[in-house]
Amino acid sequence: MKTKAAILWGQNEKWQIEEVELDPPKEGEVLVKLVATGLCHSDEHLVTGDIPMPLPVIGGHEGAGVVVQTGPGVTEVAEGDSIVFSFIPSCGRCSYCARGMQNLCDLGAHLINGPQLDGTYRFHARGQNIGQMSLLGAFAEYTVVPIASVVKIDNGSPLDKAALLGCGVPTGYGSAVRTAEVKAGETVVVQGIGGIGASAVQGARIAGARNIIAIDPVEFKRTKALELGATHAVASVEEAGPLVVELTRGNMADSFIITTDRAESSYISPALDLVTKRGKVIVTAVANFANADMSGNLFMLTMLEKQIRGSLYGSSNAHHEIPRLLELYKTGQLKLDEMITKEYTLDEVNQGYEDMRNGTILRGVIRF
Structure with a gap:
């Protein structure tokens, strides 16, 4: 399928908004329609080179959306489920996950490599394979991600606020x-x-x-x-x-x-x-x-x-922490609405980061 995404082609360049080709989900993956994505500083680190990720790459790792399609073997979520991305995947089986340290899961070694867990790419543009920040690439209308990066939340939850729970708030x-x-x-x-x-x-x-x-x-x-x-x-x-x-x-x-x-x-x-x-x-x-x-x-x-x-990730276990933080929001203890200073379209992603650098926003959010 075709979708629109923000791509970083070179260090210290601007994000380029363009149409890309997106492959369907493979085994253990899901296709997600994004509702909102937070503008986190970690994506700015890709631009400056502080985080040395191969380019080109689709940015964005703090997102929430709805499952559109599941790949073979996926039973944890179904079409129509509301989800939040965890920017660090967790397998649930490695030594660190088994000891309650999902933020240090061995799958984290793949976060800034570019391709998906199997070593292949889902996004393509200008005749090239395009990597995904944190295996997610949430600066896109649609994306394909590993089920290990997906946290199911209650349907009907405010996804524009829940997006912040994918990185910044739990961190x-x-x-x-x-x-x-x-x-x-x-x-x-x-x-x-x-x-x-x-x-x-x-x-x-x-x-x-x-x-x-x-x-x-x-x-x-x-x-x-x-x-x-x-x-x-x-x-x-x-x-x-x-x-x-x-x-x-x-x-x-x-x-x-x-x-x-x-x-x-x-x-x-x-x-x-x-x-x-x-x-x-x-x-x-x-x-x-x-x-x-x-x-x-x-x-x-x-x-x-x-x-x-x-x-890292606030020493948190995403599958426990994200639903828990959402409950704290619903009971009024955790303030999310007040964290969002301004909303942007995907086309305005560069303006959002300019505002962040100028200190005029606390958290910007892309609404799709």
């Missing part, structure tokens, strides 16, 4: 609730208030944190952080320091979550300085793949048992 929420293990009464610092940082703020609020300090140089984002549950919002880590001392009577923060547009080595040392004994620095933001340096006081790391933890 941020889980960074606080799962990776940082925030508990009632704790003090949490969140650096960088985009879609993931705003979700980390919400996770800390839902977990019962007493103080939630949001850091972002953009006033609009600081205001949104306060609306979503932050108790304080400042423009820089330097401003946050005295505030943390005051709020904790010198005990410092229990966790510091880094959710900036890109992780930088220089962020680690100041974050370590602001956490308490056994305090946790959570690195959720993606760094350039070649960045191999970090700084910090190793003596204090040992003597005060401070911790640095990476957080």
Whole structure:
């Protein structure tokens, strides 16, 4: 079949909207009609080369839609089912899935290769095979994906909001609730208030944190952080320091979550300085793949048992977390409507990323 998609043909180029050829689903795959796709910063990392994925590629990995067709062997979903994509597939059988770490499933090794799990491509354009970001390619009206990347949700769920549950919300929420293990009464610092940082703020609020300090140089984002549950919002880590001392009577923060547009080595040392004994620095933001340096006081790391933890997908199990977060939304505890600043058409994807770079949106969503 033919469909329309946004393709990245070269590094630091714009997304090109064009008609592509899409093959039907093979064994263990499904054809999905997209309803909405979030504009996540990870797709921007493809443009800048921070994530080294072979090009050309159809972007998009934070999406929701309806199953149109199932391939041979698929029994988990049927035509007409509402689904959310999980940007990390989970097989349910590997050592990591078996130990409850579906975010670290062995299938994740295929995320930035380009082709599907069997090594072949589903999209084609200009006489070339086109890869799919995270095996999904959600910047398209229709896409074919592995059943391992599909999470069924209740039919009738608002798919334009549920799309955010495919990446940004569980990543941020889980960074606080799962990776940082925030508990009632704790003090949490969140650096960088985009879609993931705003979700980390919400996770800390839902977990019962007493103080939630949001850091972002953009006033609009600081205001949104306060609306979503932050108790304080400042423009820089330097401003946050005295505030943390005051709020904790010198005990410092229990966790510091880094959710900036890109992780930088220089962020680690100041974050370590602001956490308490056994305090946790959570690195959720993606760094350039070649960045191999970090700084910090190793003596204090040992003597005060401070911790640095990476957080992929918020240390979450998508098949459990996505329906659970949807329930939190339906009961009013998790705010999704307030996260979406602006909607775009697929043709406006480049404008959406320009707005993101300019700091004028918290989360943009493509509506199909």
